[in-house]
Amino acid sequence: MSNGHPFPDLVGAATGVGSLPGTDAREAARTSTGALEHLPFLPELPARGPGADMIGRSVGLLVELFAQTEPSGWRFADRPGRDTRRSHSWLGEDLDALEEYTQGYEGPLKVQAVGPWTLAASVELRHGEKALADHGACRDIAASLTEGLRRHLADVRKRIPGAEVVLQLDEPSLPAVLAGSVKTASGFQRLRSVDRQVAEEVLREVVLGVDAPVVVHCCAPQVPLPLLRRAGVAGVSLDFSLLTEREDDALGEAVEAGTMILAGVVPSTDQGVSDPAGSVQGVRTLWRRLGFAPELLGRRVLVTPTCGLAGASPAYARTALSHSVKAGQSLVDNPE
Numbered sequence: 012m013s014n015g016h017p018f019p020d021l022v023g024a025a026t027g028v029g030s031l032p033g034t035d036a037r038e039a040a041r042t043s044t045g046a047l048e049h050l051p052f053l054p055e056l057p058a059r060g061p062g063a064d065m066i067g068r069s070v071g072l073l074v075e076l077f078a079q080t081e082p083s084g085w086r087f088a089d090r091p092g093r094d095t096r097r098s099h100s101w102l103g104e105d106l107d108a109l110e111e112y113t114q115g116y117e118g119p120l121k122v123q124a125v126g127p128w129t130l131a132a133s134v135e136l137r138h139g140e141k142a143l144a145d146h147g148a149c150r151d152i153a154a155s156l157t158e159g160l161r162r163h164l165a166d167v168r169k170r171i172p173g174a175e176v177v178l179q180l181d182e183p184s185l186p187a188v189l190a191g192s193v194k195t196a197s198g199f200q201r202l203r204s205v206d207r208q209v210a211e212e213v214l215r216e217v218v219l220g221v222d223a224p225v226v227v228h229c230c231a232p233q234v235p236l237p238l239l240r241r242a243g244v245a246g247v248s249l250d251f252s253l254l255t256e257r258e259d260d261a262l263g264e265a266v267e268a269g270t271m272i273l274a275g276v277v278p279s280t281d282q283g284v285s286d287p288a289g290s291v292q293g294v295r296t297l298w299r300r301l302g303f304a305p306e307l308l309g310r311r312v313l314v315t316p317t318c319g320l321a322g323a324s325p326a327y328a329r330t331a332l333s334h335s336v337k338a339g340q341s342l343v344d345n346p347e
Contacts, residue, residue, distance in 0.1 A: 013218075013243045013244075013245060013269075014218050014219045014221070014224075014225065014243045014245075016222070016223055016224040016225075016245060017224060017245055017269070018177065018224050018226070018245040018246045018271040019050075019118075019119040019175050019177065019224070020310075021049055021050060021119065021310075021313065022309050022310055022343055023309040023339045023340045023341075023342055023343035023344075024049040024050050024313050024314075024336075024339050025047060025049070025050070025313060025314040025315060025332070025335035025336045025338065025339035026047055026049075026050040026051070026052055026121055026273070026313060026315055026335075027043060027046075027047065027052050027054070027315060027316060027319075027320065027332055027335075028123075028179075028228060028230075028248065028275065028279070028315055028316055028318055028319045028320070029052065029054070029055050029065070029123040029179065029181065029228075029319045030054070030055045030056070030057055030065070030319030030320055030321035031043070031054040031055070031056060031319075031320050031321065031325075031328050032056075032058060032320060032321055032322070032323055032324060032325050032328050033056060033058060033325055034056055034058050034059045035056075036054075036056065036101075036104045036105045036107070036108040037108045037111070037112075038325070039054035039056055039105070039108065040054060040105070040108035040109045040111065040112040041112055042054070042325075042328065042329055042332065043109075043112075043332075044109070044112040044113060044116070045112075046329060046332035046333050046336060047332060047336065048336075049118065049119065050118075050119045050120070050121055050177070050313070051109075051113070051116075051120055051121070052120070052121040052122065052123065052179075053105060053106070053109050053120070053121070053122045053123065053167070054105060054109075055068060055105070055123065055319070055321075056101070056105070056321075057321050058321065059101060060097075061080045061094055061097070062080075062094050062095075062097035062098035062101060063097075063098070063101045065123075065125055065181060065319075066084075066085050066125055066129075066130065066133045066134065067080070067085065067094065067097075067098050068098055068101070068102060068124070068125075069124045069125035069130060069156070070085055070094075070095070070098065070130070070134065071095055071098025071099050071102060072102075072124055072156065072159035072160060072162075072163055073152070073155045073156055073159050074155050074158040074159045074162070075155060076151065076152065076155045077089070077090055077091045077092070077095050078094070078095070078134055079092045079093070079094045079095070080094050081135070083135065083139075083196065084133065084134075084135065085133060085134045085135065086134065086135040086136070086137065086139070087134060087135070087136055087137055087142070088137070089137075106166065106167065106170055109170075109171070110170040110171060113171045113173075113174070115173070116171060116173050116174065117173030117174075118173065118174070118175060119174075119175045119176075119177055120167070120171060120174040120175065120176055120177070121176075121177045121178075121179055121226075122163065122164070122167055122176060122177075122178060122179070123178075123179040123180075123181055123228070124156070124160060124163070124178070124179075124180060124181070125180070125181045125182075126156075126180035126181060126182040126185070126214065126217070126227065127149065127152055127153035127156055127180075127213055127214065127217055128143075128149075128182055128184060128185050128188045128205070128210060128213070128214070129181060129182050129183055129184040129185065129188075130142070130152050130156065131143040131148065131149045131152050131188075132184040132187065132188055132193045132202075133184065134152075135196055136148060139196050140195065140196050141193065141195065141196055141202060143188065143193055143202050143205070144195070144202050144203075146209075149205075149213060150213065153213045153214075153216055153217055154216075156217060157216065157217050157220035157221060158220075160178065160217070160220075160221050161220065161221055161222065164176055164178065164221060164222060164223055176223045177223060177224050177225075177226060177245075177246075178221055178223045178224070178225050178226070179225075179226045179227070179228050179248065180214075180217065180225060180226070180227050180228070181228050181229075182214075182227050182228065182229045183228075183229055183230055183231050184231075185210070185227075185229055185231070185234075185235065186229065186231045186232065186233045186234065186235065187231070188204070188205050188210065189204055189205060189207060189210060189235060189238075190204060190233075191203055191204030207235070207238055210235075210238065211238050211241055211242050214227075214238075214239070214242040214244075215241070215242040215243055218242055218243040218244060219243060224245035224246070225243070225244050225245055225246075226244060226245060226246035226247065226248050226271070226273060227239050227242075227244050227246075227247055227248065228247075228248035228249070228273070229247075229248070229249055230249065230250040230253075230275065230317065230318045231250075231253070232253045234247065234249050234253075234258075236258065236261040236262060236264075236265050237261055237264070237265075239265075239270075240264070240265050240268055240270055244270065245270065245271060246270060246271035246272070246273055246313075247265060247270055247271075247272060247273065248273035248275065248315060249272075249273070249274070249275060250275040250317045250318060251274045251275050251276045251293060251294065251317070252275075252276075252293075252317060254297075256300075259297075259300065259301060262297070262301065263301045263302075263303075266301065266303060266311055271311060271312075271313060272311060272312045272313070273312075273313045273314075273315050274291070274294050274312050274313070274314055274315065275315050275316060275317035275318065276290045276291055276293065276294065276314060276315075276317065276335075276338065277290055277314070277315070277316045277317065277331050277334050277335050277338065278316070278317060278331070279316040279317045279318040279319060279320055279322065279323060279331065280322050280323050280327070281323055281324055281327040282327075284330065284331070284334050287334050287335075287337035287338040287340075287341055288337075288338065288341040288345060290314070290334065290338045291314060291338045291339075291341060291342055294308070294312055294314075294342065295308070295342070295346065295347065298312075298346075305346035305347050306346060308342045308343075308346040309339070309340075309342040309343035309346060312342060313339060314335045314336075314338045314339040314342070315335055316331045316332070316335060320332075
């Protein structure tokens with residue numbers, strides 16, 4: 012059950028996952044739009060500190076829920092404080108920079124936010140336990156996030172009227188949430204696993220509540236593909252090196268159902284990368300194993316780095332994105 016927003020029709024395309032190195036918003040926007048002509052993204056720059064990190068930025072999007080940083084991490088608070096203001100100010104700076112570099116742009120554009128389950132697994136309630144421990148809190152976070160995302164997407168569309176916005180929800184903690192392996196705030200125990208049906212329902216509410224195609228990014232092993240598909244996502248973004256043949260059936264079903272696969276194949280920290288076509292050899296092998304037509308490959312798979320590029324050098328981040336573009340094109344040129 013999708014939210015009625017299919018993934019944009021792209022052929023042989025690539026994109027980034029979300030974060031870039033450094034602290035300069037204009038430099039990051041120039042890198043994203045310069046390297047990625049078909050699917051640029053709104054960069055995140057966690058090197059700036061709390062509020063620019065993945066969790067902090069998404070906490071800043073929440074409506075009528077506020078959080079601040081404590082020595083243990085992010086914790087919900089009664090009112091907006093310095094950290095919320097910082098988060099808003101950096102997001103505004105990033106949007107200003109992207110707006111400047113997308114003058115006259117028409118086409119798909121990706122923005123990222125942390126999904127409800129990873130937020131619940133990362134942010135503590137006022138009394139100190141993670142929100143994930145409280146069923147009601149999880150639903151409140153999802154509802155608040157949905158409203159915040161609606162406003163955020165409206166703002167992006169106003170600034171970049173030609174953009175066909177795609178929303179990526181980052182859910183690196185989802186497999187741990189389902190497996191019951193998220194540690195308690197004290198770190199001595201683990202929180203009970205969340206029922207798969209509940210996890211799916213909450214995700215579906217967010218997916219249906221936003222007016223855009225949704226991709227879920229998860230760079231952990233054992234991405235719950237069938238659950239994500241049922242929650243209505245248009246695409247799944249994953250670290251390709253973590254896939255095993257056990258996931259073949261679920262991947263095959265996702266592709267058949269029209270789910271876009273964003274395959275993370277380019278290393279996200281500085282490494283020698285020389286052969287773009289070689290980077291996607293595993294993708295071609297999987298495609299053959301699943302028995303799909305080669306000419307579909309470049310339409311159904313997008314190439315990305317394995318994860319965010321915050322830990323890379325600026326030069327390597329640019330290389331990784333342009334390498335992803337060439338690798339994506341090679342899926343069309345030499346699909347076999």
